[in-house]
Amino acid sequence: xxxxxxxxxxxxxxxxxxxxxxxxxxxxxxxxxxxxxxxxxxxxxxxxxxxxxxxxxxxxxxxxxxxxxxxxxxxxxxxxxxxxxxxxxxxxxxxxxxxxxxxxxxxxxxxxxxxxxxxxxxxxxxxxxxxxxxxxxxxxxxxxxxxxxxxxxxxxxxxxxxxxxx
Numbered sequence: 001x002x003x004x005x006x007x008x009x010x011x012x013x014x015x016x017x018x019x020x021x022x023x024x025x026x027x028x029x030x031x032x033x034x035x036x037x038x039x040x041x042x043x044x045x046x047x048x049x050x051x052x053x054x055x056x057x058x059x060x061x062x063x064x065x066x067x068x069x070x071x072x073x074x075x076x077x078x079x080x081x082x083x084x085x086x087x088x089x090x091x092x093x094x095x096x097x098x099x100x101x102x103x104x105x106x107x108x109x110x111x112x113x114x115x116x117x118x119x120x121x122x123x124x125x126x127x128x129x130x131x132x133x134x135x136x137x138x139x140x141x142x143x144x145x146x147x148x149x150x151x152x153x154x155x156x157x158x159x160x161x162x163x164x165x166x
Contacts, residue, residue, distance in 0.1 A: 001047055001076045008097075014060055017038055017046055018057050028055075028106070030099045030103070030114070030116075032116065032121030032124045032128070033118070033120065034121055035077075036072040037060065037062055039072075040071070042058050042121075059069040068085050091129055100128075114136050116138040126161075127151070129157060139161045140162050141164065
């Protein structure tokens with residue numbers, strides 16, 4: 001795995017973790033973090049896609065409020081709250097575009113990019129599918145997707161949504 005720095009359209013710099021397949025990537029995937037940052041779990045998920053031929057990128061969405069590489073504890077949501085609250089839809093959209101553009105610049109065909117996300121990332125994956133020409137996207141535990149229903153008609157690709165429950 002390697003780390004790259006992307007320049008977002010608002011002029012901010014965003015670190016992202018990348019896993020490359022052997023040979024030329026034919027597909028790309030944006031792996032979107034939970035509310036805790038790009039944790040070990042998200043990095044491992046990103047790495048799982050490379051052997052399947054994907055160029056995978058996991059952008060750090062907290063780059064406007066935290067130091068690069070910030071990884072927050074699953075057991076300390078109060079420390080997460082300031083970073084989570086600093087996120088805006090416009091900022092998330094700009095970050096997603098930067099990740100998508102980077103994949104395309106690396107040679108991934110524009111119609112072969114997907115996104116998947118967990119928790120906050122599930123919501124962001126839905127946003128990505130509504131603003132980018134994605135082949136598909138998946139949301140796991142996408143909190144707040146019910147507030148994005150007006151975007152459903154704008155989805156560019158299929159979008160399964162998985163929620164757990166009792």
